Amino acid sequence: MDIQTNEEHELMANWGNRRDPLLSIVCLTYNHADFIRETLEGFLRQKTDFPFEVIVHDDASTDNTAAIIREYAARYPSVIKPIYQRENQYRLGVPFSTRLFAQASGRYIAYCEGDDYWTDPRKLQLQVDFLEKHRDYVMTYHDAFMFNSLGVVRTPHLTGKYRKDATALQLQKARPVSTLTVCFRNLLKELPAELHGVEVLDICWWSLLGAHGKGKFIEEIKPAAYRVHEGGIFSMRSSKQRIQMTTHAYYNLARYYQRIGNQSLYEYFMVQVFAHVLASISPVSKIQALGQVFQNISINLLRRLTPGV
Incomplete structure (x- = not known):
């Protein structure tokens, strides 16, 4: 003792x-x-x-x-x-x-x-x-x-x-x-x-x-x-490194909430991941990324509106 x-x-x-x-x-x-x-x-x-x-x-x-x-x-x-x-x-x-x-x-x-x-x-x-x-x-x-x-x-x-x-x-x-x-x-x-x-x-x-x-x-x-x-x-850490570390945490939280069936929190953290990824890239890459996302959304929307095409 x-x-x-x-x-x-x-x-x-x-x-x-x-x-x-x-x-x-x-x-x-x-x-x-x-x-x-x-x-x-x-x-x-x-x-x-x-x-x-x-x-x-x-x-x-x-x-x-x-x-x-x-x-x-x-x-x-x-x-x-x-x-x-x-x-x-x-x-x-x-x-x-x-x-x-x-x-x-x-x-x-x-x-x-x-x-x-x-x-x-x-x-x-x-x-x-x-x-x-x-x-x-x-x-x-x-x-x-x-x-x-x-x-x-x-x-x-x-x-x-x-x-x-x-x-x-x-x-x-x-x-x-x-x-x-x-x-x-x-x-x-x-x-x-x-x-x-x-x-x-x-x-x-x-x-x-x-x-x-x-x-x-x-x-x-x-x-x-x-x-x-x-x-x-x-x-x-540099600002970019801190963003990357936080983004990694958000992504893994999204995976956790997806597994336990909490769709709302899964979607919330995925939005945070997307926002942090955008914050960590150059303005030109940011515009290109947003353009690609918009293009993908447009294609998927068009497929839904025109079934069988």
Whole structure:
């Protein structure tokens, strides 16, 4: 049995006699030695009246990330539960983030990668309190600000119509949500086969969760910090690459909804695929593509109107 440290005792002071986690924080990290301390401190500053655990997955980092995680795991042995990979799972195409959800003990999951961090110590308490009282909601989220190594800040992360609650259908349509801010019910134990190999998994999570309820935007939680840096898997990709990654996710969501017989969502995501493909090609190619589509539609319409011809 782990011996409780003074730091851990202070963290657990408001948990009473309960030790089974009500919430699991899932953190994926890779070569985040310059950032992971700030991430873990953001977790450990959380003031809650319920127990939580921190599952930190190090994907075979080649820097000092694993050593820093070991340091924190020694200080908080009952709370921080590290997983160290010997071979990089991302390069193998393993969707390890979703697999971690299945290993999480909590009724709820909060997600934050090892290069981002939370700023509000009330975050988890406010989100769990809401979900405990509102069974028709499957997830909560709040705002974040973006910043880079030069200290340049762009805020807020969510603007306009996205700074609001989301209906279940909007979630199913993969409505944008600031991923490092989410807290959701632990319902995603595995991915449908169609989504294996998808890189932009978070929009797939929201779509799958939408089958179980609505999303709540909690404005009073202070914005979390989304770091843009050279090692970022998504943020530092070119605009064209990001469009391609998102298009791939939409196409596979379309395949999933086609298989389960949801024609409306299948058609919605196929339209998104078409729109993203158009956005990623040159203006001349775009005109040619639209012309070809119009020609195909005209031919099919003519065949319907002139049977036997």
